[in-house]
Amino acid sequence: MSRTPAIEVNDLTVAYREQPVLWDVDLEVPQGVLMAIVGPNGAGKTTLIKAILGLVKPVAGRVLVHGRPYTEQRRLVAYVPQRGTVDWDFPTSVLDVVTMGTYGRLGWLRRVGRAERDAALDALDKVGMRELAHRQISQLSGGQQQRVFLARALVQDARVYLMDEPFQGVDAKTERAIVDVLQDLRERGNTVVAVHHALQTVPEYFDHVLLLNVRRIAAGPVSEVFTQENLRATYGGRVPYLTDGNGSDRLVANVG
């Protein structure tokens, strides 16, 4: 598997006003992995995703997707923003939102047709929401909103999926459904990078992890880098869950 990495980040520094949010971050995400980004609030997790997507301008650094600059590779990348970033009272239907995932390949002025709507319905099928296709989006639960965003990314038909807290505010059943979709994406050779908050599910859901706190603390296979020592370095003393420190991914609920 000596393939070009799905994502390659070199010396990335991002600052809002004087304050650095990301400092000199290097990251290599191999193709075909499911990587979690973990770190405390304000660690720059969302900023890292946005910087990879070109949504925030870095002060320094370079991002490559499948070996080339992002702007040349947009078609390969799908994005799931945080659920709270849009107005869910917007007058539109589930199907309409998911269809927006096809706008990238449509480009300016070309109109949505049958092919785009069919692709959107297929994506809704994959997240178990086909029967809600014509529902107004304000009538969705948090978990359903999250699945709509996931379906919108699926319809982009990308190779790399960047997700900002895809499990935020969803019930256990939805979480399971989303994990299944992510693992299915990986099985078909795609790469998924997701900001994740629940440390205890990292070893179960993901195979790679990035521990981030403004700087990169550690990154690599979960079995190698998701250690007590690295977590402590990431979160300071306040780690809700720690591994037992000998490199295995067995977890001990060790508060404090």
Place this chain on the structure above:
Amino acid sequence: MPQIFHDLLFDYTVRTVALGAGVLGLVSGALGSFAVLRRQSLLGDAISHAALPGIVIAFMLTGSKAPVVLVLGAAIAGWLGTLLVMTIVARTRLPEDSALGIVLSVFFGFGLVLLTFVQQQPDAAQAGLDRFLFGQAATLLASDVVVLVALGGIALAAVFVFWKEFKLLSFDREFGVSLGYRMHVVDILLTSFLVLAIVIGLQTVGVVLMSAMVVAPAVAARQWTDSLRTMVIGAALFGASAGVTGSVASAITPDLPAGPSVVLAASALVLLSMTLAPRRGLVWGWIRHRRNRGRIVDGATVADA
């Protein structure tokens, strides 16, 4: 009453006025829908007030009161004001409402100064420029209406052509950027057509109240539907009917300015919609509340028994 319908069909002035105001309502309703959904209701206010100095300067430079000239001046000034707001928001720490407030009052104040200056000139050509403050439907000529219809047609065509892009901008701008759309270009396009929609209404409704025609039809239409397409079409129709009703009332009633009567008609539509619309309306909400309470009381009775 039948006299009004007779006039509407056969009286030249009334027919011209109704057509002009109908077009302005149609266009401002459609474009205003996007402004309301993007929470930019105040932007319409800033644009229309910012247009005043443009109107006066256009007159001072050309000596002409032809609507094409004045509308062009209004559009340039309104557009500059909008760009200034966008620049202030991007480059400084001022929040958007402060930026809008500053641009609105500075441009409008400057416009009033110019207007006063021009009105003190001995030459009589300036007479009537002040109708742009509160609007005056009766001054519309058939040639003016042709210009309004042409410009309005361009703005409506733009909504149709850029439908997908405008929707993407209004719902999820960042996602649009991630797809590779130059969303700032979409933003400038949409805002430019909003400027166009506003300036074609200034002669009839006036700079002071024009923003109501951006907001009111859209808010009224929003109450009735959960579909963007229905909302835009509904807002256009609400805007048109308010425009026709208000301007005809003004044209046949002495000393009734068109702006306020058009805006009152639009406000009546908002009031009706917010009260009566199914699901979102207040009456419906009250009925639902009563019904639910009844159900709970019934439930309690059953449980007690």
